[in-house]
Amino acid sequence: MRVLVTGGAGFIGSNLVRALIANHEVGVIDDLSTGNVANLHPAAWFRKIDIAGPALAKTVQEFAPEAVVHLAAQSSVPASILNPERDWEVNVEGTRAVAAAARDAGATRMVSASSAAVYGEADELPLTETVQKRPTNPYGASKLAAEEVLASELAGSRVDWASLRFSNVFGPRQDARGEGGVVAIFCSRLAAGETPVIYGSGSQTRDFIFVGDIVNALIMGTTAETMLNDAGAGGPAYNISTGVQTSVNDLARMLRPTADFFGEFEYAPAREGDVEASALDATKARDVFAWDARVPIDIGLAQTYRWFAANPTDSV
Ligand SMILES: NC(=O)c1ccc[n+]([C@@H]2O[C@H](COP(=O)([O-])OP(=O)(O)OC[C@H]3O[C@@H](n4cnc5c(N)ncnc54)[C@H](O)[C@@H]3O)[C@@H](O)[C@H]2O)c1
Structure with missing residues (x-):
């Protein structure tokens, strides 16, 4: 095609x-x-x-x-x-x-x-x-x-x-500069030996x-x-989507061993306009065209971190 x-x-x-x-x-x-x-x-x-x-x-x-x-x-x-x-x-x-x-x-x-x-x-x-x-x-x-x-x-x-x-969405090739997703920013900083920053309490969730x-x-x-x-x-x-909410603190916890990072993430004031929680139900995609999310988040995070470690970006 x-x-x-x-x-x-x-x-x-x-x-x-x-x-x-x-x-x-x-x-x-x-x-x-x-x-x-x-x-x-x-x-x-x-x-x-x-x-x-x-x-x-x-x-x-x-x-x-x-x-x-x-x-x-x-x-x-x-x-x-x-x-x-x-x-x-x-x-x-x-x-x-x-x-x-x-x-x-x-x-x-x-x-x-x-x-x-x-x-x-x-x-x-x-x-x-x-x-x-x-x-x-x-x-x-x-x-x-x-x-x-x-x-x-x-x-x-x-x-x-x-x-x-x-x-x-997160994964290899996401741009960690500008408004790149939180996973890309965390991975990029960890790969550069820098401490990632969590805005707000870190209890905010995303799918x-x-x-x-x-x-x-x-x-x-x-x-x-x-x-x-x-x-x-x-x-x-x-x-x-996965339908599952994961907090930013959970992301940080999952990335720590993958990145061999044993320090503490930094915390900064919450950013205005960020929603507190988000998750989408993908039942309809499953019913109509048999799609389902298959990659567990920890596996996806490890793959993403490895890509950032092998492809260093400018510090963010
Ligand atoms: N990344 C996410 O988490 C996410 C979530 C929901 C929806 N989306 C949507 O998925 C799509 C892809 O997102 P992404 O994360 O890969 O973003 P991205 O910015 O990496 O990719 C967008 C691409 O479109 C190109 N582009 C922008 N304006 C253009 C124009 N006027 N003419 C031609 N090319 C143009 C850019 O150069 C870039 O290569 C977008 O429609 C975005 O809104 C992304």
């Missing part, structure tokens, strides 16, 4: 491309705004373009994908607050443009990355796809709007599509999922019989 991956030079995209390349013809579109040239796979077709720019449609036509996995996004919450216009342009108008280009180029499947951020503050955990969405920042609002433009752009077309709402499980969900999403017709309540939006 010919699979086009937008954002293929980023964290999740580069892991996906590595998994696809043995069995598929893979194309990557990325503007390298947060992605890294070193992440690009040498056997993948690549074009450096902005998904929200004028070259998109022609470039997608040139590759002529059968399936599109859309991961390119402005994915930083602080950046979305500083520049909500650009966040909207990339995440909403960019998704609309990718959907239109995929349809017009003859693709029959599109899987698009969405996020736990569409839900905002939760009344009850774990969250299912049908609960009321109350995003608390422009990033969450744009990811929710992106799901809607995907539906409106592809309705009545030959393209079967789905939005996959990831919880907190951490290993990138290998996300890659499997994206591959199953592009090959499943149908994502659309069997989607049921809430339409073709699926939580991709």
Whole structure:
């Protein structure tokens, strides 16, 4: 199959491309705004373009994908607050443009990355796809709007599509600089012999999922019989998550022996706007396309730490 991956030079995209390349013809579109040239796979077709720019449609036509996995996004919450216009342009108008280009180029499947951020503050955990969405920042609002433009752009077309709402993803190749996830930041600091900092009490929880499980969900999403017709309540939006809450203190405890770190983590005041607890229920993905999270967190953490130890990043 010919699979086009937008954002293929980023964290999740580069892991996906590595998994696809043995069995598929893979194309990557990325503007390298947060992605890294070193992440690009040498056997993948690549074009450096902005998904929200004028070259998109022609470039997608040139590759002529059968399936599109859309991961390119402005994915930083602080950046979305500083520049909500650009966040909207990339995440909403960019998704609309990718959907239109995929349809017009003859693709029959599109899987698009969405996020736990569409839900905002939760009344009850774990969250299912049908609960009321109350995003608390422009990033969450744009990811929710992106799901809607995907539906409106592809309705009545030959393209079967789905939005996959990831919880907190971690793994090799995550960028520990800027707003990299807490696991990447901890691993990077530990590998550099520095002491990681926990913001707040560390009792805040997240639903951490290993990138290998996300890659499997994206591959199953592009090959499943149908994502659309069997989607049921809430339409073709699926939580991709473990459903398990892990506290930041637990993360630190699990990483200590892996990293041979016997000191104490530092504590700093909590950051404004951080939610206290998060977990998504992935029963629907299991029921519709037989996906399940398989990698235990301690195994994923050990693999991630080993990658950071072998690939030192600038200190964070
Ligand atoms: N990492 C997570 O925990 C997480 C959680 C939920 C959802 N997501 C979503 O998954 C997707 C991938 O996230 P990631 O963690 O790999 O982020 P990332 O920043 O590593 O990857 C995004 C990629 O998209 C590219 N890009 C950004 N804007 C672009 C544009 N206008 N045109 C072309 N390319 C552009 C970047 O250069 C980068 O390579 C995003 O849609 C993100 O919102 C990620």
